[in-house]
Amino acid sequence: MTTAPALVPSFDDDAQTDRKLAIICSKGNLDMAYPGLILANAALGEGVETHVFFTFWGFDMIAKSRMNNLQFSPAGNAAMHLPVGDMRLPQSLAPLPGMTAMATKMLKKSIADLGVPEVPDFLDQIVAAGGHLWACRMSADMNHFTLADLRDDVEGIISASDFIELTVGAQLLFI
């Protein structure tokens, strides 16, 4: 008697996949910090080798003195809605004093309510999952930062060409 083989999910463990993902984080606003982190975390959970490169304003995500204080401003963001329905925040109100603090607080709460960690915690998790963090040489020079000013798990301050070399064959996202 023959039986059909058991239906077992394929986790592609045997496949010699060389899939690699490189994400360039160039923004330091709280809202724009998340897309790269969420995708990096998802890729790592799928067994994909993942490198995250921080440049320009994205440097704030890994700078010890700045990473706990990322902010979200509704100014210039026409998709900023009020907590009720689909009402938009009028752009004329966006630059008012206190608006950034309020919007930041609201965004942090929405993110926390979903069980999504704050940026430094999220980077901890990405590193624990095997992700690699890299800092941009030119941004470091512009900010007068050395490795000591950055998260301890940043593996190096590297040039653009180092990064290109490092990510040969990788899929690339610029955020």
Next chain:
Amino acid sequence: MPVTELQGRQVHVDDEGFLTVYDEWDEDLADVLASQIGIDLTDEHWKVIRFLREDFKTVGETATARRVQTVGGVPVKEQFALFPKKPAKKMAYIAGLPKPHGCV
């Protein structure tokens, strides 16, 4: 919905092979499921699997790796060591639960 046979037991699964009926799972079956994907269950694995089962019962969805760390108390790094490469999916499979659908 497909039915598959694992060591003489009929279980309902989805198209990929994840169990779909919570009560068709028991701890003996977990050993069989784990061996299908090349994992020998140790006490550390069991801690995760029992958490996933209990958590699903209360929350109604499969815990993500993040939740297994923050609520279940097993760090993400350890999850990758126990269930290599794709911990969230492998943990769910062995625990007889659907794949987690949370993003983080």
